[in-house]
Amino acid sequence: MHITLSHNLPKNNAGQGLFPTNDQQQMDQIMPLSGDYDVGIYAHVHHQLYRYTSQEQLILNPGSVGEPYDGWNVHQNNLRARYLLLTIDDAGIADLDYRRVEWDRQAEQKRALNDDLPYKEMYLRHLENGRNFIHDQPFLAQINHKHNYLQDVIHYSRKH
Known part of the structure; x- marks a missing residue:
């Protein structure tokens, strides 16, 4: 399994190119042009996310522990710290466990x-x-x- 990690887009550390509601073409940019990646993980927009590229590669965003964000008020009022536990074994991804936990x-x-x-x-x-x-x-x-x-x-x- 080949995973690419980036804060935002691989060649752009700012902007909203990977905002969760963007169209598919923008989200596909998470994968670098060179290399065959199975999973792209990024964090910039602070939204927990599970999505696919047009080629059905997995796109994940763990969210944010210190500054979680959601545009929808009902979700944004839930200020629990957010993160992802990703379990990988010899067969591939065994588990994706998105968590939201209270903190003081x-x-x-x-x-x-x-x-x-x-x-x-x-x-x-x-x-x-x-x-x-x-x-x-x-x-x-x-x-x-x-x-x-x-x-x-x-x-x-x-x-x-």
Whole structure:
């Protein structure tokens, strides 16, 4: 069994090319052009996923332990940590076990409140309601300005 692992697309680490509701042609891009892969595993969009390519290769996304995401509100309100246990034996895939487990978000909120974290407001709001703000450009600009993050990045880049 040959498996390819990538954060997102094999040659593109950003964007929504592998969003679960995309058409088949976009999802087929998970498989690199070179090589015969049986399974493609990626994570970028934080959705648990079990799907096939046009050639019937398996596409899997384990979800996200720390920032699970679903666009549908009923599913998004379920903030359990999400992951996948994949069991492979000599015959191939023996089991796919998608899991969602509770975790202590209140303890994490207390820890985050006491730590000097960048983007703390975003993180605390995410812990509260599961919503991700990384694509909310006005909100990001407001936080970047409030905390002077641009200057932090410039200062860091000059040191390294």
